[in-house]
Amino acid sequence: MSIKIERGLFKYDFIDHHAVLCVPVDADLKTIRKRYLKIARRLHPDSCTNASEKEKKLASALLSKLVNPAYEKLSQERSYTEYMVVLSQFGKRLVQDSASIDISTDMARQLAAAANVDQLYRVAIAKIAETQFESLEKVIPIIAHISELNMVYLMRTAGKKFTNNSSPSSNTLNHTSPSSNASVNTQAQPSEPAPNKEDTTVIQYLRRAQELMTKNQLAQARVELQDAIKLAPNESRAHSLIGVVYLKQNQMTMAKVHFERALKLNPQDETALEWMGKLEKLSAAKSGTKTDVKPKPTTGTAASATKKPDNKSEGGGLFGLFGGKKK
Known part of the structure; x- marks a missing residue:
């Protein structure tokens, strides 16, 4: 049986595993497993x-063809990390x-225009599930609909600002003609100054990176921060x-380079x-460990008293030789 989905991320030859399981695109492994088990029980022959x-x-x-491959991709740490970076x-x-992006559902259009995009997205996904x-x-x-929501959410969190003039299918966004005075006002008023696009994008990168760091998804966080630095090298x-x-x-070497760069740009950068203090302590601790493992000199009465003449591993030096002769 052939299964083909042509909306949302699927339309761009990307397999949206999160849409298949109907979980948010930043769902953790525990949430993914719980959702998979519920779906698998529903679809199991028993x-x-x-029917x-x-x-x-x-x-x-x-x-x-959909559910098991989605879980396999998202449940394994390595494949999950690679998938999330992509x-x-x-x-x-x-x-x-x-x-060139087309949005065909009302919910996706609302998400494109929403001020509280994160909350609306999570409520919608939970409701559909x-x-x-x-x-x-x-x-x-339904999977196609979820994937469209995922697509819009990814674009919003990547810094995209939809407006009545720029959002896809904008003529149907408010179910009225563009000139109608009855249209629902879901956008900021034109008189409000728009934030600097570059600054907004950098903030989004930093926010996503911090969220990924709290989940210990370091590889993905590093990608976000590298993109932020490319856009704003003096941040x-x-x-x-x-x-x-x-x-x-x-x-540690790369960490030091960036800490020093951050402090050069802002000597009061708390992070x-x-x-940097932790890095210095860690470096000192490692250096101290190397010193501690050096063999201590075997001189003095106490040192000679602890040597066993028949222990070949400790029989080096003058005391070892003399002990061997006596025996």
Whole structure:
């Protein structure tokens, strides 16, 4: 049975595993596993005993071709990390090509225009998850709908600002003509000064990086911070955060480079000051460990008294030789 989805991220030849499981794109592994088990139980043959042959085949196809591959990709740490890095970069590319992006559902349009995008996105995903697999014949269009929400959310978190003039399918955003006075005002008033696009994008990079760092997803956090530094090389916060990432990855030289850069740009950068101190203590501790493992000189009465003449591993030096002769 062929399964084809042509909306949302799927439209751009990207397999949206989060949409298949109906979990937020930043869901942790525990949430992903819990959701997978619920779907797998619903689609398992033992749960479809009263279903028609058509429904049984559809359930089997959904489980084997969509649900199981999605869980396999998102449940393994290495493949999950790689997938999330690609997903993050994909969202940024969509922002660059936003003129050609098409949004077809009302919920996705609301998300594109919402001020509280994060809250609206999570509420929508949770609501859809409640009934996603109730009707198996509707599962594919529902997954397509979720993927469209994921696409818009990725674009918003990557810095895209939709407006009535720039958002896809903007004529249907408010269900009225553009000139109508009855349209719902979901955007900032034109008189309000728009934030600097570059500054806003950098802030988004830093915010995402910090969220990833709290989840210990360091590889992805580093990608976000590297992009922030490319866009704003004199942003001390970006340098101090990437220094923390490098230090947690045990790359002390790179960590030091970025901490020093952050402090040069802003001598009061609290993150750089705190972690530079930790880096120095760590370096000193490692240096001290190397000194402690050096063999201590075996001189003096106490040292000679502890030597066993018949222990070849400790029989070096004059005391060892004399002990051997006496025996």
